[in-house]
Amino acid sequence: MSAKDSDAVVQSASDWWETSIIDIHPGEIAIRGYEIQDLIGKISFPEMIWLMTRGDLPTPSQARLLEAALVASVDHGPHAPSIAIARMASTCGISLNNAMASAINVLGDTHGGAGQDCMVLYELVRFKIDAGIRLSDAADLALAETIAAKGKIIAGFGHRFHPVDPRAAPLLSLVEAAAGQGIVGGGYVAIGREVEAAIQRRTQKPIPMNIDGATAVIFCELGFAPPMGRGLFILSRSVGILAHAWEQTTAGKRMKGPMPKDIPFTYAGPAKRKLDR
Numbered sequence: 001m002s003a004k005d006s007d008a009v010v011q012s013a014s015d016w017w018e019t020s021i022i023d024i025h026p027g028e029i030a031i032r033g034y035e036i037q038d039l040i041g042k043i044s045f046p047e048m049i050w051l052m053t054r055g056d057l058p059t060p061s062q063a064r065l066l067e068a069a070l071v072a073s074v075d076h077g078p079h080a081p082s083i084a085i086a087r088m089a090s091t092c093g094i095s096l097n098n099a100m101a102s103a104i105n106v107l108g109d110t111h112g113g114a115g116q117d118c119m120v121l122y123e124l125v126r127f128k129i130d131a132g133i134r135l136s137d138a139a140d141l142a143l144a145e146t147i148a149a150k151g152k153i154i155a156g157f158g159h160r161f162h163p164v165d166p167r168a169a170p171l172l173s174l175v176e177a178a179a180g181q182g183i184v185g186g187g188y189v190a191i192g193r194e195v196e197a198a199i200q201r202r203t204q205k206p207i208p209m210n211i212d213g214a215t216a217v218i219f220c221e222l223g224f225a226p227p228m229g230r231g232l233f234i235l236s237r238s239v240g241i242l243a244h245a246w247e248q249t250t251a252g253k254r255m256k257g258p259m260p261k262d263i264p265f266t267y268a269g270p271a272k273r274k275l276d277r
């Protein structure tokens with residue numbers, strides 16, 4: 001092989017993992033062009049998340065909004081399936097990473113990952129507004145289309161435990177304040193509130209916005225794509241998952257099930273019968 005050919009082979013091997021996120025050479029680490037030693041101690045973790053996922057640093061106000069969403073979602077106690085799973089898994093003789101992975105794996109469309117679907121709905125409303133339809137009609141239409149495609153339960157609204165999710169209002173207030181200062185557009189907070197009203201128009205009962213609906217507003221306002229909404233929620237909830245997995249690990253209990261063993265579960269199968277053979 002000629003020197004030219006072998007250079008081409010090395011180049012094509014280098015291009016195999018092309019990335020614009022990070023550059024590394026012996027003694028050098030640069031993230032999105034910034035040397036790591038210039039970032040350490042100078043930018044916050046939310047700013048680092050933004051830099052990593054968006055390519056550039058956020059403004060301080062954008063970082064504060066992202067941070068608020070991340071702070072709000074960290075934990076919902078052992079009633080949340082992800083947290084209960086982290087704790088149960090920790091008693092099964094697996095390590096912390098396995099316990100965390102087990103919990104993260106259930107952050108799906110109904111639990112924790114609902115923000116992604118909610119962002120898709122908000123964006124659908126946005127498209128309709130951009131096409132000249134007024135907000136309330138756009139929300140009604142988008143809701144009807146979403147229900148026809150995915151069923152009557154709207155992601156980002158309702159909560160099994162809280163009649164009103166205490167995390168939603170402070171998050172929306174922050175977005176409204178940021179919109180007042182021109183930091184974000186404010187269109188999605190109006191959309192979120194209108195979708196909540198549209199759900200009530202359809203169901204004739206209040207089904208308030210939950211944490212996923214509120215963080216979906218923030219992530220849309222900040223320009224994140226819907227799948228990133230789920231990713232960001234998972235980053236936040238991972239903190240709670242880690243804390244609970246570690247607390248349970250250090251508690252030393254072995255093989256803990258979903259409820260105390262003296263509480264029976266309900267059997268709904270056939271009555272006892274004889275095997276006829």
Ligand SMILES: CC(C)(COP(=O)(O)OP(=O)(O)OC[C@H]1O[C@@H](n2cnc3c(N)ncnc32)[C@H](O)[C@@H]1OP(=O)(O)O)[C@@H](O)C(=O)NCCC(=O)NCCS
Binds near residue numbers: 154160161211
């Ligand atoms: C969170 C959730 C599972 C709680 O459900 P729940 O309190 O057990 O409520 P139920 O399933 O008992 O439903 C009660 C009623 O409200 C309705 N409802 C509940 N959440 C609804 C929603 N998000 N959209 C439309 N209707 C909803 C149900 O259809 C049901 O109506 P019905 O009695 O006429 O059948 C449910 O609201 C949901 O799936 N929300 C969307 C997913 C989501 O955002 N998850 C994140 C939660 S933090």
